Amino acid sequence: MSTADELARILEEAGVAFEAAGSLQDLRETRARFLGKKGTVTAALRSLGGLPADERALAGQQVNRTKGEVEALFEARKAALERSARSRDLAEHRLDVTLPGAAPPRGHLHPIARVERDMCAFFRTLGYSIEDGPEVETDFHNFGALNFPEDHPARDLQDTIFVEGGNLLRTHTSNVQIRAMTGREPPFRFVAPGRVYRHDLDATHYPMFHQIEAFCVGEDVTFAHLKGTLYAFARHLFGQDARVRFRAHFFPFTEPSAEMDVTWGEGWLEWGGCGMIHPKVLANCGIDPDRWQGFAFGMAIDRTAMLRYGIGNIRHLFDGDVRVLEQL
Numbered sequence: 001m002s003t004a005d006e007l008a009r010i011l012e013e014a015g016v017a018f019e020a021a022g023s024l025q026d027l028r029e030t031r032a033r034f035l036g037k038k039g040t041v042t043a044a045l046r047s048l049g050g051l052p053a054d055e056r057a058l059a060g061q062q063v064n065r066t067k068g069e070v071e072a073l074f075e076a077r078k079a080a081l082e083r084s085a086r087s088r089d090l091a092e093h094r095l096d097v098t099l100p101g102a103a104p105p106r107g108h109l110h111p112i113a114r115v116e117r118d119m120c121a122f123f124r125t126l127g128y129s130i131e132d133g134p135e136v137e138t139d140f141h142n143f144g145a146l147n148f149p150e151d152h153p154a155r156d157l158q159d160t161i162f163v164e165g166g167n168l169l170r171t172h173t174s175n176v177q178i179r180a181m182t183g184r185e186p187p188f189r190f191v192a193p194g195r196v197y198r199h200d201l202d203a204t205h206y207p208m209f210h211q212i213e214a215f216c217v218g219e220d221v222t223f224a225h226l227k228g229t230l231y232a233f234a235r236h237l238f239g240q241d242a243r244v245r246f247r248a249h250f251f252p253f254t255e256p257s258a259e260m261d262v263t264w265g266e267g268w269l270e271w272g273g274c275g276m277i278h279p280k281v282l283a284n285c286g287i288d289p290d291r292w293q294g295f296a297f298g299m300a301i302d303r304t305a306m307l308r309y310g311i312g313n314i315r316h317l318f319d320g321d322v323r324v325l326e327q328l
């Protein structure tokens with residue numbers, strides 16, 4: 001057989017073999033049969049050395065051309081295999097970019113914060129400003145200026161938590177009355193929400209809890225204004241059918257004084273204290289009690305949250321158990 005015939009056969013075989021290769025791995029192995037060390041093309045190249053000199057040049061050209069053609073067939077098949085592997089991959093791993101993403105979990109405000117914000121929003125509509133005060137307080141601002149006598153039981157270690165240096169953790173938000181009224185000229189209206197502290201622990205008491213203080217001073221502010229404001233506040237929080245009641249009470253810093261209850265299950269829950277600001281308290285803040293009068297109240301924020309969200313034990317608000325808080 002002539003070299004030309006031999007080469008034509010190799011080329012045809014290579015074409016068929018490459019087509020038959022089903023994978024890139026297959027194809028590489030097939031290539032070795034032609035172009036590898038022991039491949040037929042390589043063998044043809046080697047055999048050139050045995051030819052007479054006058055035939056060698058022509059035969060060399062023919063073998064080299066065939067080698068190039070086999071390479072080209074190989075490259076073409078390789079490209080085709082790569083293309084189909086790629087489109088199979090794309091088809092199998094289809095990505096639908098129109099699918100909605102996975103939303104990250106979102107938290108929500110603590111029930112106390114929610115109620116507090118709602119309360120402040122309500123009072124803003126009535127023209128009140130929000131006031132703040134310290135939680136570590138002097139005896140003077142928490143008790144003295146509020147007309148507590150030296151021997152008042154509320155100053156007792158039983159209730160008050162004292163800190164080093166003679167100060168204490170405020171037992172109520174009424175300290176803000178003193179701080180806000182001193183040096184201010186009435187008329188004014190303030191609310192002051194915040195944390196307060198007492199030695200106390202049961203289903204409706206916790207050593208730290210939240211109150212919202214409100215106080216309003218003007219020339220003709222009366223107890224009727226106090227009641228009207230508290231009724232409106234209660235209806236805003238607990239609904240139009242909310243039932244509340246006033247009970248006569250005593251506070252050193254208001255006269256007359258009352259406590260207000262809201263219905264809780266079959267009974268009543270003490271919601272907060274209120275009254276007309278005592279003339280001595282106004283005087284302690286540098287306000288003339290013969291000209292100005294006002295009301296004040298301090299309501300429990302935590303108990304409001306308990307009523308609103310149906311929480312039976314105040315601890316559930318502060319234990320920080322996410323399973324509980326997530327339900328609220």
Ligand code: PHE
Pocket residue numbers: 171172173174251254272273274275296297298299
């Ligand atoms: N400070 C009182 C308490 O904590 C509540 C109160 C506030 C009463 C304002 C009257 C006026 O119990």
